[in-house]
Structure formats: C-alpha cells, structure tokens
Amino acid sequence: MTELVAIQDCYADEYAHCYGCGRLNDDGLKLKSYADGDETVCRFTPDPKYSGGYPGFLYGGMIASLMDCHGAATAWAAKARTEEQTVTRFVTASLKVDFRAPTPTNVEIEIRGRINEIKGRKVVVDLTVSAAGKLCAEGSAVMVQIPVNRQEG
C-alpha cells in the first residue's frame, strides 16, 4: 500500500532545498516519493517544455534527475526504518541509466525504486522509469548517507 506522507517531506529543513525534490525550493520540481510495500514510487507528469531534441519526448537529463532524487528518497526510507538515530540525507555516489525507449512528455511517468543492498552508510537502489506501463529507462544508484555534522552535498 502506498503511504500517505512523502519521503522528501520527512527530510530536515537544512536538507530540503533540492531543485528536484526539495519542499523548500520554490523554483524546483517538488518531486514526491512514497513507500509502496517493498518498493517506493514517484509519479510526475513532465511539461512538454522538458522536451528532448525531437518534440514530444522527455530529455535524458530529466530522466536521470527523476531517478537520482527518487533513488536518494528510497535510500532514506530504507535507513529510516532501521536506524535508531535521525537519518540525515543521502547524496549520490554514482548513477547509471540505461535508456530503453523514448519517454513521452505530458503523460504520467512512474519511477519505482527497490533496495538492492545496504552496507553501512552506502545504499544501492535499483530504479525503473515507465510510462503507461511501458518500461522507458532502468538503472541503479549508489547512495551514501551524509554523516551527522557534515553539511554539504
């Protein structure tokens, strides 16, 4: 079942400024990710202005952005379930995207995340991007939790 509170809305204020998903960035996209059983889900309908080279299809950078923000949220949610101390924020160590089919604009895109591995501060997240049930991109992100008292990234 999809939970009602967005993962990004649980980030501390100091970490909530991301252009992609920060609730405190009024210029940004304000992406919202939710726990959904063993997975996480984020839904976003891209405006046609976010076109790739040829109109009607999303530019690759946005697809990577969606996977990056949702990957960080997926890692945060997994850690928040298991940690006793407050979870700070995850930054991306690496991101790999395999583009499988053109992703349309003006259609609801579904980004799904699933934990592949948790090892200390490092969390590996597998990700998919689909539109109308069709897989458009997939990949993985290696996310690393910011240590408490270190404030950059």
Next chain:
Amino acid sequence: MTELVAIQDCYADEYAHCYGCGRLNDDGLKLKSYADGDETVCRFTPDPKYSGGYPGFLYGGMIASLMDCHGAATAWAAKARTEEQTVTRFVTASLKVDFRAPTPTNVEIEIRGRINEIKGRKVVVDLTVSAAGKLCAEGSAVMVQIPVNRQEG
C-alpha cells in the same frame, strides 16, 4: 583551439528542441558545446536555484543533464568530421555518472568530452565535470545516432 560555432547550433531544426541544449527551446538552458582540439568543452554557470539538498551545491540531476547533452554533442561532432552524409542527432543509450566532489552553484562549470570509441552508429564518450579546476564528476555516455527518416527520441 576552441571553435567558434557551437555544435548544437549545427543540429537540424527538427532536432533542436532539447530542454538542455536546443537552440529552439526558449524555456531551456541552451547549453553550448564546442570542439576544442581532440576534446569538446561546454561551460555553464548554474543559478543557485539549481541547488542540491543543501544550498550552494548543484543537484545531481543537473550534473547528469550537463553530461548527457554534452555527450550527445561530442558524438555528433566526431561523426560530422567523418561522415559524408548529413548527421542526424544522437540519443543516449546509457549514461554513467560517478560523483567525486560536491559541485558548486554560481561558479563556472566546465564539462569536457573525449571520444572513447566509434562503432557504426554507436559512439562512446568519456566525460568530466570540473569547477575551478577541481574534478567534481566523471563518467561516460553511450550515444546512438538516429537513423535517417526515423524521428523520435
């Protein structure tokens, strides 16, 4: 020596709508890439609104976007030097980004591309992202040229 005409300004009109680098996308970033000896270079100063979770640093999705658009341009330029027929446009098959250090906003970022391999319609490009001479991210992109008469991506 850096050439004076931007690679993206050589794309045919039908392929010039990318939010990242299309000269015909008035809402977009209008990134410009240039041939520079054996390499290509793109310079871009990100507005502070493109913040990551913590203010003052660029969000990961933008770094991936810069590498994606510049990678496609690098592949185009390499093909344009060797092909007799008109080069259409490259789309991204895969993108890998390794984040090495936080990338500042409000500072000129330099993205460099270098051809790793050309095999038919496929071109592999190695990429770096630096700020004030410091490496912030590196990675590679597998780019595939759109066949003539196929108009999507």
